[in-house]
Amino acid sequence: MAHERETQALDRVAGRLSWDQETMMPRGAVEQRAEEMGALQAMMHARKTDPQVGEWLAEARAPDAVGAAQLRLIAHRYARLTRVPADLTRALATLTSRSQAQWALARAEDDFVAFAPTLDEVVRLKREEGAALADGGDHYDALIDDYEPGMGAAELAAMFDEMRPGLVELRLTALEEVERAPVSGQFAPEVQVALARELAERFGYDLSRGRIDMAVHPFSSGSGDDVRITTRVSETDPFNCLYSTIHEVGHACYEQGVDPAYHMTPVGQGVSMGVHESQSRIYENQLGRSRAFCHFLYGRMRDAFGDIGVTDEEAFYATVNRMHRGYIRTEADEVQYNLHIMLRFELERALIAGDLQVADLETAWNDRFKADFGYDVDRASNGVLQDVHWSVGLFGYFPTYSLGNVYAGCLHAALRADVPDLDDHLAKGDPAPATAWLRDKVQRHGGLYEPREVIARACGQAPSAEPLMAYLTEKFSGLYTG
Known part of the structure; x- marks a missing residue:
């Protein structure tokens, strides 16, 4: 749980960077922010998929209902993320940080054609992620599970x-x-x-x-x-x-x-x-x-x-x-x-x-x-x-x-x-x-x-x-x- 608390803190930092990008970040900082987000996501992915976490999960016993819920959520996340290669996680974080700015510009100019190549790359990587997460199951179900566990x-x-x-x-x-x-x-x-x-x-x-x-x-x-x-x-x-x-x-x-x-x-x-x-x-x-x-x-x-x-x-x-x-x-x-x-x-x-x-x-x-x-x-x-x-x-x-x-x-x-x-x-x-x-x-x-x-x-x-x-x-x- 001490390891998890630090991981949660890094998640909050990543969230604050995303908030800043949509509210206050100067337009010219897009490429730098994409690199920052990619590095941070790679670091968090490494923490969340550290083999030590798997060893802890194998040995941990919950003292109460809250502890059982903590273990359930950590185990669910660990099982999912260990299926996704770290380089894919980093590529997605970097691309989507850049893509967000390109979407905003395309939206302002009513130009889907200009945005389509970037979106095509996002979709390609999300298909890869869905395939990795699905472990033989439905790729879209695997992506839904990120937002609504247990729903297909x-x-x-x-x-x-x-x-x-x-x-x-x-x-x-x-x-x-x-x-x-x-x-x-x-x-x-x-x-x-x-x-x-x-x-x-x-x-x-x-x-x-x-x-x-x-x-x-x-x-x-x-x-x-x-x-x-x-x-x-x-x-x-x-x-x-x-x-x-x-x-x-x-x-x-x-x-x-x-x-x-x-x-x-x-x-x-x-x-x-x-x-x-x-x-x-x-x-x-x-x-x-x-x-x-x-x-x-x-x-x-x-x-x-x-x-x-x-x-x-x-x-x-x-x-x-x-x-x-x-x-x-x-x-x-x-x-x-x-x-x-x-x-x-x-x-x-x-x-x-x-x-x-x-x-x-x-x-x-x-x-x-x-x-x-x-x-x-x-x-x-x-x-x-x-x-x-x-x-x-x-x-x-x-x-x-x-x-x-x-x-x-x-x-x-x-x-x-x-x-x-x-x-x-x-x-x-x-x-x-x-x-x-x-x-x-x-x-x-x-x-x-x-x-x-x-x-x-x-x-x-x-x-x-x-x-x-x-x-x-x-x-x-x-x-x-x-």
């Missing part, structure tokens, strides 16, 4: 196939109506950021152990006593800033909420990206976009910005949850968001399998988007270049977003049963009863339990898509046909 593509595909008809029906029903207008007015960036900071603290984000910065793509970084988030500002759409912030606060509060006794150990962080996403999505959607909280936020928006072009609290609730045509995943409503994820899941699964080549990816994306959403992608930054994930090698990550929505649906149903007066608190801008429940039921455990066990223990039953679909149907049917 076939199970995810079955879940998504079950959800898709209901999502499509809700989408078509809503879009048959007249599209509701967004808010309007003057939304000064500094006022947005000030309000976002207030909301972050209302949802329990401890700014003495965190900070809020700006980035092209909002994200959360870190764990324990240094957990940072980013947001972004659109002068015409304040919800982009406010709800991105609440979303990332959900991630950050998970990391800040882990039992301090677990800090700097494998158990001392979120157990999986699916469970992590359940926290960000329930903070953002079931709490932040609830009718009760929207009624509170309407008053704060008017205090901050004056007239926002919305007549009353109920109209504001409808505006916050309006379903509309659009291209961007992070700006999608709760229904269409999952359709965005399903599109990415199917494309990246095909990429790793070799059934789809990077040269054909933009066309495949545009064709699938047209089939799922009914209109054409207008430019690459609204399509295949909109997300950072593939540029940094995060294959297998996307499906955990919708899995997180499923988990959030389960948690929300259980939360409502345990805290029946929740809306009274939310209407006063006080999510504390909900966030305290989530901290107790989910966050404090960190990696103590397996992902699905965390949700099952919190909810009293195995996770399924039914609570999410029931919630979405009730909410959006009420908004558009009620």
